Amino acid sequence: MYRTLIFSLLLITWIILSGFLDAFHVGLGVLSCFFVTWLSSDLLFSNRSLRFDNRLKQACRLPLYLLWLLWQIVLANIHVLRISFSPRMREQIQPQIVRFRSGLKSDFEKYVLAQSITLTPGTVTLQIEGDVFLVHAISDVAAKGLMGSMADRVRHVFSTD
Numbered sequence: 001m002y003r004t005l006i007f008s009l010l011l012i013t014w015i016i017l018s019g020f021l022d023a024f025h026v027g028l029g030v031l032s033c034f035f036v037t038w039l040s041s042d043l044l045f046s047n048r049s050l051r052f053d054n055r056l057k058q059a060c061r062l063p064l065y066l067l068w069l070l071w072q073i074v075l076a077n078i079h080v081l082r083i084s085f086s087p088r089m090r091e092q093i094q095p096q097i098v099r100f101r102s103g104l105k106s107d108f109e110k111y112v113l114a115q116s117i118t119l120t121p122g123t124v125t126l127q128i129e130g131d132v133f134l135v136h137a138i139s140d141v142a143a144k145g146l147m148g149s150m151a152d153r154v155r156h157v158f159s160t161d
Contacts, residue, residue: 007037054160061157068153069116072145076121079141095136098143102131102151106158113154117146 014029015021083092104110110133114125117135122142127134137143 003037006040007033010036057160058158065153065157069119069150072150073120076123076142076145080121080138083139092139094139096140096143097126098135098137098146100133100135100147100151102133102154104131104151104155109154109158112157113151116150116154120145 010033011029014033015026018025018029020026083089086092102110102113104113110128110131114128114133117123117125117133120142122138123146124136125133126136133146135146137146
């Protein structure tokens, strides 16, 4: 039942985004959605015991997080742009490896945080061991931005309260 739901949601998304309803494109969508469902069904919503209202809360929190993340990406782009065009660029670039505990429990939460960090210019997730993240940051400003806020927001999206 669960895999059928995931497959159906992916296929509906495929059809809407592709804009084509011919046999070739729908067939390609069916194959792609089947493959993705087969590969990732254990990753997405690994805790299937949650009630529908908790899933609905998570689904409502996610767009707010994504808007916040988009704003952080814009701010990080501006920061990297300032560094790039600064006459003292060499002084402002302070590459460093930052290690921090996220406090996140599920693999999917860690995945979302890792991808969020990597999408933000000036930072790249290098490794995750348990709940410890190893991240490369281009400057002190980028490194300070890693601590707490993003992990707390991801935790809030997937909390069950």
